[in-house]
Amino acid sequence: MNQTIxxxxxxxxxRRFTAExxxxxxxxxxxxxxIAASSSSFIQCVSIIRVVDADKRAQIAHLAGxxxxxxxxxxxxxxxxxxxRHLQIHPEAQLGFTEQTLIGxxxxxLMAQNCLLAAESLGLGGVYIGGIRNNPAEVSALLDMPKHVxxxxxxxxxxxxxxxxxxxxxxxxxxIHQDSYQQELDRHQLAExxxxxxxxxxxxxxxxxxxxxxxxxxxxxxxxxxxFMKDFLTSKGFSTK
Amino acid sequence: MNQTIxxxxxxxxxRRFTAExxxxxxxxxxxxxxIAASSSSFIQCVSIIRVVDADKRAQIAHLAGxxxxxxxxxxxxxxxxxxxRHLQIHPEAQLGFTEQTLIGxxxxxLMAQNCLLAAESLGLGGVYIGGIRNNPAEVSALLDMPKHVxxxxxxxxxxxxxxxxxxxxxxxxxxIHQDSYQQELDRHQLAExxxxxxxxxxxxxxxxxxxxxxxxxxxxxxxxxxxFMKDFLTSKGFSTK
Numbered sequence: 001m002n003q004t005i006x007x008x009x010x011x012x013x014x015r016r017f018t019a020e021x022x023x024x025x026x027x028x029x030x031x032x033x034x035i036a037a038s039s040s041s042f043i044q045c046v047s048i049i050r051v052v053d054a055d056k057r058a059q060i061a062h063l064a065g066x067x068x069x070x071x072x073x074x075x076x077x078x079x080x081x082x083x084x085r086h087l088q089i090h091p092e093a094q095l096g097f098t099e100q101t102l103i104g105x106x107x108x109x110l111m112a113q114n115c116l117l118a119a120e121s122l123g124l125g126g127v128y129i130g131g132i133r134n135n136p137a138e139v140s141a142l143l144d145m146p147k148h149v150x151x152x153x154x155x156x157x158x159x160x161x162x163x164x165x166x167x168x169x170x171x172x173x174x175x176i177h178q179d180s181y182q183q184e185l186d187r188h189q190l191a192e193x194x195x196x197x198x199x200x201x202x203x204x205x206x207x208x209x210x211x212x213x214x215x216x217x218x219x220x221x222x223x224x225x226x227x228f229m230k231d232f233l234t235s236k237g238f239s240t241k
Numbered sequence: 242m243n244q245t246i247x248x249x250x251x252x253x254x255x256r257r258f259t260a261e262x263x264x265x266x267x268x269x270x271x272x273x274x275x276i277a278a279s280s281s282s283f284i285q286c287v288s289i290i291r292v293v294d295a296d297k298r299a300q301i302a303h304l305a306g307x308x309x310x311x312x313x314x315x316x317x318x319x320x321x322x323x324x325x326r327h328l329q330i331h332p333e334a335q336l337g338f339t340e341q342t343l344i345g346x347x348x349x350x351l352m353a354q355n356c357l358l359a360a361e362s363l364g365l366g367g368v369y370i371g372g373i374r375n376n377p378a379e380v381s382a383l384l385d386m387p388k389h390v391x392x393x394x395x396x397x398x399x400x401x402x403x404x405x406x407x408x409x410x411x412x413x414x415x416x417i418h419q420d421s422y423q424q425e426l427d428r429h430q431l432a433e434x435x436x437x438x439x440x441x442x443x444x445x446x447x448x449x450x451x452x453x454x455x456x457x458x459x460x461x462x463x464x465x466x467x468x469f470m471k472d473f474l475t476s477k478g479f480s481t482k
Contacts, residue, residue: 001270001363002244002362002363003243003244003245003362004244004245004248004358004359004361004362005270005274005359005362005363007245008274008277008278008355008358008359009273009274009277011277011278011279013279028413029242029246031413031416031417032250032413033246033249033250034416035410035411035413035416036249036250036252036407036410037249037252037354038252038254038357038368038369039410040369040371040394041371041461042408042454042457042458043458043461044410044411044416044454044458046416047416047417047418047422048416048417048418049417049418049419049420049421049422050417050418050419050420051419051420052419052420053420056420080422084422084424085415085426086458086462088426089426089431089455089458089459090455090458090459090462090463092463093458093459093462093463094462094463094464094465094466095462097465097466097467097468097470097471098467098470098471098474098480099374099466099467099468099470100466101343102342102346102374102393102470103371103466105343105346105347105350106346106347106349106350106371106393106394107350108347108350109346109347109348109349109350109351109354110350110353110354112351113278113350113351113354113355113358114249114354114358116279117245117249117354117355117358118245118246118249120245121243121244121245121246122242122243122246127279128279128281130281130282130344130347133340133343143418143420143421143422144421144422144424145422146422146424149422152343152347153281153347166277167283169276169277169280169285170276170285172269172272172273172276174326175272175275175276175285175287175288175289176272176288176289176290176291177288177289177290177291177384178290178291178292178293179290179291179292179293179294179297179384180290180384180385181288181290181321181325181384181385181386181387181390183325183385183387185326185329185330190330213283213285214330214331216283217283217284217285217327217330217331217334218330218331218334220282220284221327221331221334221335221336222331222333222334222335223335224335224338225335225338225340225341225344226338226339226340227338227340227482229338229339229340229343230338230339230480230482233339239339239471239480241468241471
C-alpha cells in the first residue's frame with residue numbers, strides 16, 4: 001500500500017546480523033524516531049541506554065537467557081522507565097503509583113516500535129529482548145540504574161544475515177471485538193490458526209517442531225511468569241501503591 | 242529520509258476530525274498492521290475493541306475526562322490486555338503475575354503504534370486516550386470485559402481537521418545514555434529544552450499558556466497518579482503476585 005505499511009506487514013524478528021555497523025547518523029535518526037512517539041500526559045518517563053561496552057553486552061546476553069545476538073548485533077539498547085529524571089527536577093514528586101508503571105511500560109513500547117520500524121524501513125532488522133527481565137536486578141546494577149529507573153526490554157539492531165518467514169499471527173476474528181468483548185472464543189477459527197502455526201513451525205524446522213499456538217501458550221502458562229517481578233518493581237520504587 | 246521515517250517524525254496528536262469515515266478495507270489494513278507487531282514469547286495477549294455504538298462512545302468520552310473527540314472521531318478503539326482468551330484454551334493457566342501485566346502493556350503499545358503509524362502514513366491522524374484509565378472499572382463494564390481483561394488505552398482515528406505543530410520532545414542528550422545510566426541531569430540542556438517548550442505553548446495559545454516542561458511535570462507529579470489503579474488491577478486478576 002505504501003512503504004510504511006509494507007514495512008509494518010513485513011516484520012519478522014532478526015536474530016543473526018552481518019558485521020556491518022550502523023552509521024552514527026542513521027542511529028541518531030532512529031533515536032529521533034523513538035523520541036517522536038506520543039508520551040502519556042507529556043511526562044516523557046523513558047530513557048534509552050545504548051550498550052557499546054563488549055563486556056557488558058556479553059554479560060547481558062547471558063543474563064537474558066543466553067541470547068548471543070545481544071552481544072553480536074551492531075547495536076543493543078535497553079528501554080527503561082525513568083522517573084529519576086523527574087525526581088531531580090521535583091524532589092517531592094509523588095512516585096510509586098502502579099499507574100506510573102503502566103505509563104512507563106506503554107511509552108517505552110511506543111518509542112521502541114518507532115525505533116524498530118524506522119530501522120526496518122532502512123533495511124535493518126531487530127529483535128526485542130524481553131529476556132532482560134529474567135534478571136532485572138542484575139541488568140539494572142550492570143547499567144547503574146538508580147531507584148525509580150527500571151529496564152523493560154532490550155532491542156538488538158543490525159543488518160540482517162538471515163531471511164526468516166513472518167510468523168503467522170492470530171486472525172482479526174480472534175483479536176478485534178466490536179462494542180463488547182466477545183467472551184466466547186471461536187473454536188473453529190482457533191483450530192484453523194493452530195494448524196497454520198503448526199505448519200509454520202514444521203516448515204521452519206524441517207519437520208522437527210510440531211506445535212500449535214494453543215499447545216505453545218499452554219506450555220508457557222503452565223509455568224510461573226517471572227514470579228520475582230513484583231518484588232523487583234517494589235525494590236526500584238515502582239508499583240508500591 | 243523515507244516515507245516511514247517522515248511519517249514517524251511528523252507525528253502530532255490530532256483531536257479534531259472531519260466527518261469522513263474510514264473505509265472498511267483501510268480499517269482492516271490498520272488492524273492487520275496492529276496484529277503484525279512483535280509479541281512477547283508469542284503470547285499474543287492483546288485484544289482490540291472497536292467501539293461503534295454512539296451511546297457507548299459518548300459514555301467513554303465522558304469517563305475519559307470529557308474528551309469529545311472520543312465520540313466524534315471516525316473510529317475509536319480500546320487496546321486491552323487479554324488473558325481471558327488463554328484461560329479458555331488452558332483453564333489451569335497460571336495468571337496474575339506482575340510480569341504478565343508488563344507484557345500486556347508493552348505488547349498493546351507495540352500494536353497500537355503500528356496501527357497509528359499506518360494510519361498516519363495514509364493521511365489519517367489520531368490521539369491516544371490514556372484517560373480511559375480515569376474510570377477503568379466503568380469502561381470495563383461498559384465493554385463487557387471479563388476478569389483477566391483490562392483496558393490500557395484508547396485510540397481515536399480519523400481524517401484531520403486541524404494541523405497542529407509537533408510538540409518539542411526531550412533532546413537525545415537527556416534521553417540516550419551510553420553503557421551506564423547517567424544519574425546527573427544536564428541542567429543546561431534541560432533549561433534549553435524548558436525554554437523551547439515554553440515557546441511552543443506561547444505560540445500555540447497566542448501567549449495564554451506560559452509553562453516549561455519542568456513546570457508542567459512538577460504540577461503533574463505533585464498530584465496522585467490514579468491511585469485506584471493498583472486495586473483495579475487486582476480486581477481484574479492482574480498483578481496479584
